[in-house]
Structure formats: structure tokens, C-alpha cells
Amino acid sequence: MAYRLTEDAQVVMGLHAAQYPHLNVLGLLVGRESGESIEITQAFPLTHQFPTAPVLEFASMSVEAYAARNKLRIVGLYVANARAEDVALGPVHTRIANTVEGHASRACVLVLDNKALAKPFLWLKDVKRGWVRVENRLSLDDAEGKVLYRSLEGNKPDVVDFDDHLEDLKKDWKNPQVTALAKLQV
Numbered sequence: 001m002a003y004r005l006t007e008d009a010q011v012v013m014g015l016h017a018a019q020y021p022h023l024n025v026l027g028l029l030v031g032r033e034s035g036e037s038i039e040i041t042q043a044f045p046l047t048h049q050f051p052t053a054p055v056l057e058f059a060s061m062s063v064e065a066y067a068a069r070n071k072l073r074i075v076g077l078y079v080a081n082a083r084a085e086d087v088a089l090g091p092v093h094t095r096i097a098n099t100v101e102g103h104a105s106r107a108c109v110l111v112l113d114n115k116a117l118a119k120p121f122l123w124l125k126d127v128k129r130g131w132v133r134v135e136n137r138l139s140l141d142d143a144e145g146k147v148l149y150r151s152l153e154g155n156k157p158d159v160v161d162f163d164d165h166l167e168d169l170k171k172d173w174k175n176p177q178v179t180a181l182a183k184l185q186v
Contacts, residue, residue: 014117017080045161059162076108118145
């Protein structure tokens with residue numbers, strides 16, 4: 001199975017991690033499966049705090065409903081750990097990944113390195129070994145991260161995660177302002 005990450009998803013993930021470099025961030029990945037490949041088209045930031053079950057459940061239901069309306073599905077999650085260069089999948093994120101994988105076979109986890117936001121690490125579930133980091137299965141539409149790095153310069157928009165949305169319902173957790181800015185950076 002091959003995975004492809006679009007620019008929009010890459011930018012949202014990277015900006016979310018950059019906005020909270022000292023905290024763990026977590027989000028869901030949405031896309032479509034076609035034959036032996038999965039295209040990750042969007043990233044939806046969930047939290048920059050310790051993830052609680054009620055928030056994760058409510059956010060997951062909202063993302064799932066949005067995905068279904070757009071003929072997409074949840075295909076995984078992304079994580080950026082608080083410590084720079086920590087690209088491990090910790091126990092909390094492993095439990096969340098197992099839940100996602102239970103609802104979406106072939107789900108993946110993308111772990112971002114806070115020192116190199118444009119190049120996430122792909123983790124897949126192995127029946128015998130659990131979640132393992134794999135190489136050469138993830139392609140990036142913007143392999144150099146140019147759009148992300150341009151988006152990090154100057155007046156970058158704040159990424160709204162589900163935590164922010166629950167504090168102020170006027171804030172859109174789908175982040176159209178971020179993807180619109182990314183399109184202008186091209």
C-alpha cells in the first residue's frame with residue numbers, strides 16, 4: 001500500500017505543529033483509497049492538549065460526517081510530539097491509532113519531527129509487531145516543503161484545532177483560511 005500526502009494536508013499539519021512547538025498536537029487525516037494507494041487530501045487538527053475521550057469522540061464524529069459528505073473517509077492520524085526530534089509513537093497516540101485503525105483498515109499514522117515539519121514519518125500497523133515505522137511508502141506532493149515553509153514566513157494564519165473550536169464556535173476547525181493561504185503561496 002502506498003500513501004500520498006497532498007500540499008493542503010501537509011501545510012495544515014505543519015502549521016498546527018509549528019503553532020504549538022512545545023506541546024503534543026494530534027489530528028485526523030482524511031482521504032480516499034484507490035486500488036493499492038491512499039491519497040491523504042486533508043488534515044483536521046484535533047488538539048494541542050492532552051487528548052480526552054469525549055473531545056476525541058465528538059471531533060471524530062464531526063470529521064467522519066464531513067468526510068462522508070465529501071465522499072472521503074478517515075484514513076489515519078497525525079502526531080507531532082512536544083520534544084524536538086521525537087518521532088516515536090507513544091502509548092497514548094498508539095491507543096488512538098488502534099481505535100482509528102479499528103474503524104479504517106489500512107489506516108496510517110504520520111509523525112512530524114518538529115525540526116523538519118515538511119517530512120513526516122509513516123507508521124503502519126503490522127499484525128505481529130504493532131505499529132512500525134516504514135520507509136519508501138509515503139510520497140509528498142510538495143517533497144521539498146516549499147509551500148509549508150513559505151506559509152511559515154510572515155503573517156501565517158492560526159490553525160484552529162477542535163479544542164479552539166469548542167472554546168469559540170465561530171472558529172472553523174476545517175481551516176479554510178489555511179488552505180486558501182497555501183494556494184496563494186504556490
